Amino acid sequence: MSDKPFFVGYLPVPGPLRIFLLSVCVVLIGGLAAAGYIMGVTQDDPGPGAFRFDYGRQTVTGVVEMTPYPVIHVTKGNDRIKPGDSFMMTAGGKSGVDSRAMPLNGQLAEVSGIILERGDLYMMQLRGGRNGLKAAEGDAPEIVAEPQGRWQLTGEICDGKCLAGAMRPGRGLAHKACANLCLLGDVPPIFVSSQPVLGEEFLLVTGPDGTRLPRAAYDYVAQFITAEGEITRRGDLLVWEIDTDTIKVTP
Amino acid sequence: MSVKYTPVQWNRNKWIYDGVMLAGVAAFLWIFLYITPEVLSYEPAINPQIHNARAFGACAFVMLTIILCIGPAARLNRRFLPLLYNRRHFGVMTTFVAITHAGYILNWYFAFSSSNKYVGLLYANSSFGQIAGFPFELFGIFALICLLVLATTSHDFWLKFLTPPVWKRLHYLIYAAYFSVAAHISLGILQDQQNHVFTAMFLVGAAAVIVLHLAAWWSERGDAAARDGAWIKVARPEAFREGFAKITRLPNGDRVAVYLMEGQLSAISNACAHQNGPLGEGRVIDCLVTCPWHGFQYDVRSGRSPAPFTEMVPTYRLRLEDGVVEVHPDANPPGTYVDPLPLPEATPLPQGEPA
Numbered sequence: 344m345s346d347k348p349f350f351v352g353y354l355p356v357p358g359p360l361r362i363f364l365l366s367v368c369v370v371l372i373g374g375l376a377a378a379g380y381i382m383g384v385t386q387d388d389p390g391p392g393a394f395r396f397d398y399g400r401q402t403v404t405g406v407v408e409m410t411p412y413p414v415i416h417v418t419k420g421n422d423r424i425k426p427g428d429s430f431m432m433t434a435g436g437k438s439g440v441d442s443r444a445m446p447l448n449g450q451l452a453e454v455s456g457i458i459l460e461r462g463d464l465y466m467m468q469l470r471g472g473r474n475g476l477k478a479a480e481g482d483a484p485e486i487v488a489e490p491q492g493r494w495q496l497t498g499e500i501c502d503g504k505c506l507a508g509a510m511r512p513g514r515g516l517a518h519k520a521c522a523n524l525c526l527l528g529d530v531p532p533i534f535v536s537s538q539p540v541l542g543e544e545f546l547l548v549t550g551p552d553g554t555r556l557p558r559a560a561y562d563y564v565a566q567f568i569t570a571e572g573e574i575t576r577r578g579d580l581l582v583w584e585i586d587t588d589t590i591k592v593t594p
Numbered sequence: 595m596s597v598k599y600t601p602v603q604w605n606r607n608k609w610i611y612d613g614v615m616l617a618g619v620a621a622f623l624w625i626f627l628y629i630t631p632e633v634l635s636y637e638p639a640i641n642p643q644i645h646n647a648r649a650f651g652a653c654a655f656v657m658l659t660i661i662l663c664i665g666p667a668a669r670l671n672r673r674f675l676p677l678l679y680n681r682r683h684f685g686v687m688t689t690f691v692a693i694t695h696a697g698y699i700l701n702w703y704f705a706f707s708s709s710n711k712y713v714g715l716l717y718a719n720s721s722f723g724q725i726a727g728f729p730f731e732l733f734g735i736f737a738l739i740c741l742l743v744l745a746t747t748s749h750d751f752w753l754k755f756l757t758p759p760v761w762k763r764l765h766y767l768i769y770a771a772y773f774s775v776a777a778h779i780s781l782g783i784l785q786d787q788q789n790h791v792f793t794a795m796f797l798v799g800a801a802a803v804i805v806l807h808l809a810a811w812w813s814e815r816g817d818a819a820a821r822d823g824a825w826i827k828v829a830r831p832e833a834f835r836e837g838f839a840k841i842t843r844l845p846n847g848d849r850v851a852v853y854l855m856e857g858q859l860s861a862i863s864n865a866c867a868h869q870n871g872p873l874g875e876g877r878v879i880d881c882l883v884t885c886p887w888h889g890f891q892y893d894v895r896s897g898r899s900p901a902p903f904t905e906m907v908p909t910y911r912l913r914l915e916d917g918v919v920e921v922h923p924d925a926n927p928p929g930t931y932v933d934p935l936p937l938p939e940a941t942p943l944p945q946g947e948p949a
Binding site for chain 2: 347348349350351352353354355356360363364367368371372374375376378379380381382383384385386387388389391392393435436437438508510511512515516517518519520521523524525527528561562563564565566592
C-alpha cells in the first residue's frame, strides 16, 4: 500500500519512475558489458600447442612401429625433422591411422602431413590415404626398445592430438569428453608428467605388455593422478605402460 | 488482457524493455567475442569456437541470474516491478543464447569423430561414479531442455491451455534449470580455472539469487492464522486506504487481497488469472483493481474482468467483528459477486488532541 508511482505496462511510465528505470537500464547494460569484459579477459592461456601450418607440409621417411599406437622413427628427415627423431601419427579429426600403419609395422615408410607441436611434443596429422603413409624402398633398421624400469609418475592422461594443439585448450576436465572421443578413435594418448622423466615431460601412455590404454583408465583421463608402470625408450620417445591397478587421484 | 491470441501484443514499453535487454546482451557478447581476444593476446590464441562457446555460455548464466533476481527484487522493492513486465521475452532470449552455446560445444568438441556427435555427447564420458570428471554435459543438456520447455510454453496460449496454476508450477522449472547450470559450471569450466575471477563472479551471481530469495521470503513471512475454517483477521478499518489493498494469508497458503474502494471493502484472490501476479500489490485504476505485473483488471466486487474480457478470480466474504475486518477462508467460485462491506464512519477525534 503506497502512493509510489504505479507501473502498468500498456500505459505511459509514471514520471517519478522514469529516472529510476533509466538508471536501471544504464546499470543493466553497463553491468552486462562489464561482465562480458571481465569474464573474457580472465580466461587462462591455453598453452603453446598448435598446428604448424606455417611449417608447410612435412614429408619424411622412417620405420613404422606399433607401440601399439603408430609411431615413426625417422631415418631420412628434412630441414625440420632430423633422422633419429620419433613421433606419433594421427589422421584428420578424432581418428588414428592404425589401419594404415599396421600393414607397415617394422617396415620403412614415407609419411607426409602437418605437424602439431607443443614444446618437445610433436605429432604428425597425415594426409589421407597413400599420400600420407606409404611403403618406402630400403631396409628398415631394427628399433631397439630400451627398458628404463618401473616408475611412479604424477600427472594427467590426455589425448595427444588436442594436447599438441588441435584444440586450445586441449586438456583439463572441461575437455574430458572430447579427449575420450579422441582416444576411442585411436588417437595416441599422452601422459603429461608434473616432473620431467628422463628429460621428457610428455610420454606415450599404453596398457601393460604393449596393449592399448585400458578402458579402466578412461575414467581418469584429464584428472591429476599418480600411477606406476614400466617405461621403455623407443627411439627418442618414452612409452609408459601404465598399471591401472595403481592409479590414484591426486588431490 | 486480450480477447484473442496474437503472437505478441506489442506496446511501447515492451519495445523499450526488449531493446534494453538486447542492448545489454549484445554488449556482453560483442565485448567478449571481439574485444577480449585482443586484450588477452595469447599466442597461439584460444580456439575461436571455444572462445565463442564460453562467451555464449557465460552470457546465458548471467542472463539466468538476472532473470531469477528480478522476481525477489520486485517483491522487496516495487520499483523493480517493470522489470518483471516482459521477463518472458528475456527468458526466450536466454534460451537462444544457451542454444548457441550448446551448438558451439556440439560442433567442436563432439564433431570430427566417426561417431554421431549427439551419440558422442552421451557416451564419450561415462564416469558417473565420481565428482571430478563427472559428465557435466548432462547438467547442461537438462538445463537446456528446461529452457526450451519454458520458452516454448511462455506464450499466453499455453497459459490459458494449461491453466495458470499448472503453468506457474511448470515455470518453476527455471529453478531446476538454474541449479543444473550451476552444477554444469561447477563440474566443468570451474575445475580447470587457474584465474579464479570467473569463479568469484559465478559465486557472487549464485549468492545474489539465493540472498534475494531469502530476503523476499523473510520480508513476506506472515503470521497465517492457525485456525482452519474460522474467520481470519485482516486489519482494523482505519488501516485501509482508498484504492489500495491489504494482503492476508489464509491457513491453506492462499492469499487474499482486501481492497478499499469508494469507502467499501471487497476481497478477491491475490493471484491474478493471467500469471498469478500479486493483485494486492496493484491498485484501483478507473474503478478496477489493476495487476502490477501486466495490467490485467478486475471488478473488485465480482472478481470479473470488464467485458469483453473473460478472466475471473475467486472472491471472499468479509465481516466486521469487534472493530476488526475479517475474511472467511472459503473462496467463492471465480466471478461470484459479493456485496461490499461498508466501513463504519470514522469517529471524529476530539478537538485539540493529536491525530
